[in-house]
Ligand code: SF4
């Protein structure tokens with residue numbers, strides 16, 4: 288068991304989210320049937336150039352629990368999407384910091400060349416701003432235009448709170464990267480966080496001021512331009528979600544990311560890639576769905592019911608169902 292899995296097992300909340308089929312009160316646990324693979328997420332590895340105070344995936348300059356995934360490991364998945372005629376729209380890259388992965392530009396090119404939209408989640412700091420990466424990105428933009436989009440993490444509209452989370456000077460470095468993307472005509476959006484418990488309308492107004500002051504054509508009221516994500520904390524308390532909750536909350540399982548996505552990871556020390564339901568539960572072996580997409584759509588037993596995912600993790604409840612969060616666009 289790795290350190291992160293051990294951390295989860297120490298968590299008191301884990302006692303509640305333990306039986307895949309029943310909640311602690313004996314009710315049927317909610318599940319999310321798989322509909323269609325709209326987005327395939329590639330986790331490029333957990334290494335990151337910085338170490339944020341609240342990184343849900345515990346990335347840092349030394350954490351390589353998820354190792355750099357390689358072009359020849361994602362190629363078969365891009366082909367499988369075509370062979371199975373899955374109609375997938377988008378390939379998303381997340382980390383860690385994706386631009387630290389040496390295969391990042393070739394993987395992006397392969398996905399674009401195969402006709403997919405590509406979304407890269409990055410902090411827009413030094414790894415993206417290296418000369419060779421900037422040149423590669425410019426070339427891809429020239430060839431594929433709006434098929435390529437980037438989403439930049441800007442936790443807060445102020446340097447004070449952003450740097451509190453990411454380290455002194457981080458805000459300015461990300462702004463420099465964002466200015467470069469803007470000056471060169473890239474499609475980009477911003478990912479903020481709700482960590483400071485501020486009024487949402489006020490946050491959007493402040494972001495709009497920042498966008499205007501930098502000359503970025505973004506509208507904080509447009510969720511395609513600014514997403515404010517709910518917090519993810521495995522130690523947080525959250526109610527378990529039962530089948531009855533969908534009606535009570537006026538939600539549908541189809542609104543959950545795992546109904547239309549999968550994520551690929553490569554674990555340190557393993558030879559095969561692993562498919563998981565979403566970007567949010569990368570370390571739990573019991574959420575692994577095999578090594579091919581086809582296997583992931585039919586997996587049965589444990590956390591799965593013929594490809595449907597049983598919502599047996601605190602992130603399912605707190606981030607997705609009650610927080611309305613999703614990494615997809
Ligand atoms: S930049 Fe992103 S991946 Fe890196 S430590 Fe911060 S939240 Fe985690």
Ligand code: SF4
Nearest residue numbers: 544545565602603607
């Ligand atoms: S965390 Fe969200 S997307 Fe992931 S399995 Fe749970 S409900 Fe689905």
